[in-house]
Amino acid sequence: MGNLISEAFSMGWMALAILAGLLVYFQVSIGDPAAKKRAVFKTFIGIISCFLLFMAIANYKTNFYGESRLLPVSLVMITVTTFIMALYFTNLGALLKIGGMMFFVAAFLSGYGNWLPQVEGGFPPVEEKKTWDSMTPQQLADEGEKIIFGGVGKNKEQGAIGKGQCPLCHAFHAGMLGERAPNLLGLPTRGNERLDDPKYSKGNPSKREYEVKEAFPGSGTAETAQEYIAESHACPSCYVVAGYGVKGTNDKQSPMPAIHKPPISLSLPELAAVDAWMYLREGIDPPSFEDLVKSYEKFIPEADRPKQADEKPAGATSLMADGSEPVDQIFAKGQCISCHTIPGIPGAVGTIGPKLEEGTTASQRIKDPTYKGTAKSPTEYIMESIVDPSAFVVKPFPDNTMPKVFGQKLSAGALKKIVDYLSQVKTGAPPPKI
Amino acid sequence: MGLLAGKRVFSIMALCMMVGLLLLPIVVALPSPAIGGDAPAGDAAKKDGDKVEKGRDVYYKTEGIVVGAPAPKTTDGPKDYPRYNFESRVLLWFANQQHLYYGSFVLAVPIFCMIIEFMGVVTKDKALAKRYDQLAYDFIKISLTAYSLTAILGGILIFTFLTLYPAFFSYLSGIFRPVMHIYALMFVAESGTLYIYYYGWDKMKEGFLKWIHLSMSVILNVIGTLLMFLANSWIGFMMSPAGVDEQGRYLGNIWHVIHTALWNPLNLHRILGNMAFGGGVVAAYAAYKFLASKTDEDRAHYDWMGYIAMALGVAFLIPLPFAGYWLMREVYAYRQQMGITLMGGLLAWLFIIQATMIGILFLSTNYYLWQAMGRMRGAEKYQRYIKYLVFILACGYMVFITPHTMVMTPAELKAMGGQQHPVLGNYGVMSAKNGGINVIITTTVLSFVWYMRGNKVSTVSWAKFGNIFMGVFFACAYFNIIFLAVYGYYIPANVRVGLSVPQVATTLSCLFFMFALNSVMMKGAKQMGPIEWGKISARSQYALIMLATAFTWMMGLMGYIRSSVRLFWHVNEIMRDNSPWAYTHTVGFAANMISANVLFFWISILFVFWLGSLTAKKVPVESRAGIPGSVPQPAASH
Amino acid sequence: MSALNNPVVAVIVSLIITVGYFVFVDHYLMDMQGLDFWYLFRN
Amino acid sequence: MKALMSLGALIGVAGLLLLGGMVFDVVPSTTIRLVEGYMPIQMLLEVACYVIGFTGLSYIMGAMGMAIPRFWQGIGFWVFLMLYLKFRVYPPIPFSVRAMYGTVGLVTVFMWVSANEEDWNKFKQPIMNVLDAQTGMKRLLRYAYLVAIPILVGGFSFNAMMPKSEEPIELRTVHPAPPASTKVHGKTYTLQTSQNPYRVNPEGKYDQEFSNANIVEQGMGRLMKPNANPWDDKNQGYLKYVREGGEIFFQNCHFCHGDNLNGRGLHAFAFNPIPANFTDPGTIAQLQETFIFWRVAKGGIGLPNEGFPWASVMPPWEQHLTVDEIWKVVLFEYWHTGYYPRTWD
Structure with a gap:
């Protein structure tokens, strides 16, 4: 209380002094005793209320941030003051009373707000910056899940896919379809079995019968399970699991692209994150981040390593291709080339799906008696085949092999380019220009 | 004749010019997105195909070419958050709130003017028409001073933004560049129209010119409403961004940026809120004049004015909870997390205050109506039953404000055996609260019906049946509301929400059918005595002031809630608030701040009223206005 | 018109109208949201 | 009308007796039980019964020429409400909610007694009488108030400011917003x-x-x-x-x-x-x-x-x-x- 009074004095001494001066002035100047008495009395009331006002302000000033529940008291003080003043200053009576009423309402509500429990919202969680090396294994694994599936906790969602595009071919859960590539469940433990496979020819890459012997000359073979995983990412054709090779190559060549190269271009830390998720989701502690990265450094030469993704804004789009690329890149980015043979497209020699010569075959298939789709023209048929692959399945290929996500993952422009191109590919004719 | 024709031509020209002014911003704006958005992108595409980056809209999920910079990642420090030795957020809060108060006041008052002027034009009673016209003129006079204050406060707000939150503001203005220019141009159009409207009042008094004048007010309001919509798009964007990609890069579609998930609910809620607020402020003005007036004539005039303003305000207050309900639903649909934070989480206590405020508003309205029955003879027959209405209101109110989480001492907690009270716990959930508020609103409707038939006795042949029918209808409505509220306890929570719709329908049926039926019954009714304007008690005027203050307070509160639900985001999930004030204040601090805002607003608006009374003194056209001796001197009193 | 001025008749008629009205409105609006009066008892 | 009011009075007397009896254990406190599941509505209905009862009572008393002054009616009803909330409902209602209800009750009592001019004057009459102090008794009373009120206010503020060792109040959000x-x-x-x-x-x-x-x-x-x-x-x-x-x-x-x-x-x-x-x-x-x-x-x-x-x-x-x-x-x-x-x- 004492410091409030002194604070009020220090703030309001000028106003108080003026009022006191007025008091003296009235005392001296007014002749009529009745008028003099009235004037002096009014000024006196004025001084008191002025002082109360400054006390209230002082209270606000000192307690603005405090927990003090006394704040409303100062408002009530103002209210009482105004009503008392209204009794004496009849000219301003209405204004004062209204002001007092408003003060009262505000004071009541303010007091009510202060009376209720006070909960302060905490500071926000620290913004995550991708400082890979300081992440806990769990955080690293979350990043990995984002890369594979596009988001934390999305690994069971049908069609969830991240920039790694892994679920296009690989299955991740028990019992799920994996015809184009091995199911990756149990990979961390399976790595060692693979190393023991004579076909892998551990330590002696030159004896391998695959199309590519080494990730790069002098890289050697994997020594640990983790290195096996790293090698598989960096050099898919260095070892092909039986039955998953490109058809017709007798499992000598893998349809999988090198993940560190375009179009997927995962950086080393990102690859490490993907691996961390693979370990952690099975309850196995992953190797340290440094070890993970080291395993990749063994198989990816310095020059081939993609630069950190942070340079260009990551995750700007969840699309594989937006249609601004030339058509061969669209085929590459959409991973069509892994499964299909497309005349005129470099690298498109896959045999998991039919050869795409839609200029000739599309119209035949529409006439096929088993065709149940809605397409009327070849272009419609091609579009339907991309967006809804199960509408018509070319014999003898199995159904449900081609992902059904391309309708969402390719922009309209990209789809159009694909359709345009494919409708010009005719059997026996030279491929159209890109 | 020639003079009149000339006037006519002139006035039509003025009207055309105003329409032109209204259209000007749109015409100017049309090419601007094209220039600002597509053209450079197209050029870039030609030059280098690889440089064109595409982004995905965070809300509409469409593709777009990136044309804006990403949202800046701010860091605490003088670069992004320059500041005084004080919380910048609080300063901004203050500037924003004051601007909003004045803004909504000057938007609402022309709408009242329009309605009242229209009523004046269509009323057959000459004296009444003149009174309406004078009232509308009084209103617009008040809003004229407030208008310039709004502009000044807007300027202060922009400067506050620029100086205290430069990074954020430059990002926002980068995205809304064309909108901000349209906004500025619209503001010019608005002031032009307002000045012609105000200064042309006397010139355009009669016949055809009056209609021109009236249509001018329509244009004025269209511009004003569009202005508000544009301003709403900014806060809508901050709460539920759209038209940008995940990093906040603008994708070239300005309509997406404006038309965010919460834009339309916000628009509706704000229009209704502004109207109710405007009604409250004018009613408070009338109350002040009433209390200050010395003659019976003045008292009668301001009594009447207060009544009209209150009726208009309450007419918009009644649908307001439903508009709020829509907004809440959209918030839940947009982000469930946001909805839970609002209703059940961090901000839940603020909603308890809000419930209290809504109750206060309806209670004061009812109280005013009961008091108003005192100025008409013949209303005594209803006054006896007021106590039952009080009781029903109080029951509804108590249920409505019962908190879900109760504050209690540990001893009480033990005695209760858990957080949930077996009786009151049931009042704390939505089902009961919906019942409570609908009972309150229905009772308000009942009070209104009583007021309207206070001094009249129906003379239609089916009067008896009509009375009984109304009684039965209200009884059934109460029963239906309470039944649905109780029924809600027996069905699962997610389905229960659906029950609020029939409850609301019941309340609205009461509102519309009973008002309609009542006015049919009261057509040509026998008058027991005249309404003695000015014979109302002083207490009623305090009820009006209460209404106005409470409404101002509630506006501040709801604005705070809406703003703080973003928690630590400048733009929700796009741009983080990295200033040291990224936490949410306590309820008490917010309440103090709102009180300070409210009091500042009222002190300043009283000053505006005083300025208005100064001009009234100078212009002796309608000498009834300025009352000598009652001119307040706020400068001396505060 | 005398029937209408009989309070008992008036009460009965208005009861029928209002109860019918509210039941109709409730039923319609609840039906829109997959609800009805018998939600509780239906299985 | 009279019959209705008498009935109301009867309900009021019976209700009051029953409540008093239950509170003071004259009759078993389970005579009228708040039934689990129906309590919220039951409580509202009970209060409604009391309101009807009081109306009837005051009407009958008025008719018998022993009208209770409006002033005491108002205060009496408010006191009754507070007592009812405190003693009737079990488990006890937390103080915070009782404070809210008490405030609402006070406001509504004010709204009731000041709803029309006549009632308001009746209500003010006793206060005015004391302030006016026409009789010696009233004057004495006024002096008593003059002494008592400041002491009371002082006592209250002392009580409020005095440091107390209470268990801190439990404030918790029972269902906080969950994380994502x-x-x-x-x-x-x-x-x-x-x-x-x-x-x-x-x-x-x-x-x-x-x-x-x-x-x-x-x-x-x-x-x-x-x-x-x-x-x-x-x-x-x-x-x-x-x-x-x-x-x-x-x-x-x-x-x-x-x-x-x-x-x-x-x-x-x-x-x-x-x-x-x-x-x-x-x-x-x-x-x-x-x-x-x-x-x-x-x-x-x-x-x-x-x-x-x-x-x-x-x-x-x-x-x-x-x-x-x-x-x-x-x-x-x-x-x-x-x-x-x-x-x-």
Whole structure:
């Protein structure tokens, strides 16, 4: 209380002094005793209320941030003051009373707000910056899940896919379809079995019968399970699991692209994150981040390593291709080339799906008696085949092999380019220009 | 004749010019997105195909070419958050709130003017028409001073933004560049129209010119409403961004940026809120004049004015909870997390205050109506039953404000055996609260019906049946509301929400059918005595002031809630608030701040009223206005 | 018109109208949201 | 009219006598019981009865020429309301809510006595009489007030300012907003999209409609569809999981949460606050299943900031139970109480 009074004095001494001066002035100047008495009395009331006002302000000033529940008291003080003043200053009576009423309402509500429990919202969680090396294994694994599936906790969602595009071919859960590539469940433990496979020819890459012997000359073979995983990412054709090779190559060549190269271009830390998720989701502690990265450094030469993704804004789009690329890149980015043979497209020699010569075959298939789709023209048929692959399945290929996500993952422009191109590919004719 | 024709031509020209002014911003704006958005992108595409980056809209999920910079990642420090030795957020809060108060006041008052002027034009009673016209003129006079204050406060707000939150503001203005220019141009159009409207009042008094004048007010309001919509798009964007990609890069579609998930609910809620607020402020003005007036004539005039303003305000207050309900639903649909934070989480206590405020508003309205029955003879027959209405209101109110989480001492907690009270716990959930508020609103409707038939006795042949029918209808409505509220306890929570719709329908049926039926019954009714304007008690005027203050307070509160639900985001999930004030204040601090805002607003608006009374003194056209001796001197009193 | 001025008749008629009205409105609006009066008892 | 009012008076007298008798134990305090399940409406109806009773009483007293002054009527009613809230409702109403109701009561009494000019004057009359002090008695009274009121005010403010050693007030948000996702046993669960893997139909698919159909009566719970006995060993699917959840519940949870799941277990009253009562419609009935999963897994120490002061001894069960076990317990809790988990669409 004492410091409030002194604070009020220090703030309001000028106003108080003026009022006191007025008091003296009235005392001296007014002749009529009745008028003099009235004037002096009014000024006196004025001084008191002025002082109360400054006390209230002082209270606000000192307690603005405090927990003090006394704040409303100062408002009530103002209210009482105004009503008392209204009794004496009849000219301003209405204004004062209204002001007092408003003060009262505000004071009541303010007091009510202060009376209720006070909960302060905490500071926000620290913004995550991708400082890979300081992440806990769990955080690293979350990043990995984002890369594979596009988001934390999305690994069971049908069609969830991240920039790694892994679920296009690989299955991740028990019992799920994996015809184009091995199911990756149990990979961390399976790595060692693979190393023991004579076909892998551990330590002696030159004896391998695959199309590519080494990730790069002098890289050697994997020594640990983790290195096996790293090698598989960096050099898919260095070892092909039986039955998953490109058809017709007798499992000598893998349809999988090198993940560190375009179009997927995962950086080393990102690859490490993907691996961390693979370990952690099975309850196995992953190797340290440094070890993970080291395993990749063994198989990816310095020059081939993609630069950190942070340079260009990551995750700007969840699309594989937006249609601004030339058509061969669209085929590459959409991973069509892994499964299909497309005349005129470099690298498109896959045999998991039919050869795409839609200029000739599309119209035949529409006439096929088993065709149940809605397409009327070849272009419609091609579009339907991309967006809804199960509408018509070319014999003898199995159904449900081609992902059904391309309708969402390719922009309209990209789809159009694909359709345009494919409708010009005719059997026996030279491929159209890109 | 020639003079009149000339006037006519002139006035039509003025009207055309105003329409032109209204259209000007749109015409100017049309090419601007094209220039600002597509053209450079197209050029870039030609030059280098690889440089064109595409982004995905965070809300509409469409593709777009990136044309804006990403949202800046701010860091605490003088670069992004320059500041005084004080919380910048609080300063901004203050500037924003004051601007909003004045803004909504000057938007609402022309709408009242329009309605009242229209009523004046269509009323057959000459004296009444003149009174309406004078009232509308009084209103617009008040809003004229407030208008310039709004502009000044807007300027202060922009400067506050620029100086205290430069990074954020430059990002926002980068995205809304064309909108901000349209906004500025619209503001010019608005002031032009307002000045012609105000200064042309006397010139355009009669016949055809009056209609021109009236249509001018329509244009004025269209511009004003569009202005508000544009301003709403900014806060809508901050709460539920759209038209940008995940990093906040603008994708070239300005309509997406404006038309965010919460834009339309916000628009509706704000229009209704502004109207109710405007009604409250004018009613408070009338109350002040009433209390200050010395003659019976003045008292009668301001009594009447207060009544009209209150009726208009309450007419918009009644649908307001439903508009709020829509907004809440959209918030839940947009982000469930946001909805839970609002209703059940961090901000839940603020909603308890809000419930209290809504109750206060309806209670004061009812109280005013009961008091108003005192100025008409013949209303005594209803006054006896007021106590039952009080009781029903109080029951509804108590249920409505019962908190879900109760504050209690540990001893009480033990005695209760858990957080949930077996009786009151049931009042704390939505089902009961919906019942409570609908009972309150229905009772308000009942009070209104009583007021309207206070001094009249129906003379239609089916009067008896009509009375009984109304009684039965209200009884059934109460029963239906309470039944649905109780029924809600027996069905699962997610389905229960659906029950609020029939409850609301019941309340609205009461509102519309009973008002309609009542006015049919009261057509040509026998008058027991005249309404003695000015014979109302002083207490009623305090009820009006209460209404106005409470409404101002509630506006501040709801604005705070809406703003703080973003928690630590400048733009929700796009741009983080990295200033040291990224936490949410306590309820008490917010309440103090709102009180300070409210009091500042009222002190300043009283000053505006005083300025208005100064001009009234100078212009002796309608000498009834300025009352000598009652001119307040706020400068001396505060 | 005398029937209408009989309070008992008036009460009965208005009861029928209002109860019918509210039941109709409730039923319609609840039906829109997959609800009805018998939600509780239906299985 | 007179008959009606007499009836009202009768109700009023009877009600007052009964209430007084019950409070002072003259008649058994269970004469009129607040029946669980109907209490909220029952309480409102009771108060309504008293209002009717008082109206009738005041009318009859007026007719007999012993009218109670409006002033005392108003004050009397308010006092009655406060006493009613304090003594009639059991368990006692917390002081905060009584304060709110008291304030509302005061306001409404004011609205009632000042609703019209005549009433207001009647109400003011005693106050004015004392202030005017025409008689010697009144003058004496005025002096008494002059002394008493400042002393009272002083006493109140002293009482308010005096430092007291009270238990701090419990303020906690019982259901704080959950996080977006939670990590249990190294797996991340997004609360909005996760599903209980055991809430399945015979085909093994997640199906809430199916499991809801196994619960016949809401709120009262525990009534089963014919042939839906989870304790039957031969059960498969949903009911089997319910049984397994029950086993886990009775091995781990029922010590605190009680064998009726009403929060009154063996150890319950050693804690403050006592454990959550799942049969209450305000707990699991209005929460999502994933919310419960989160709370069970993380326990009291996992409460977010707004759950301050984190007054919960609930252990983080992820340290003792597997994820599957937690899901099964949650399943059991819903089945046993007869509630459905909340969904948002």
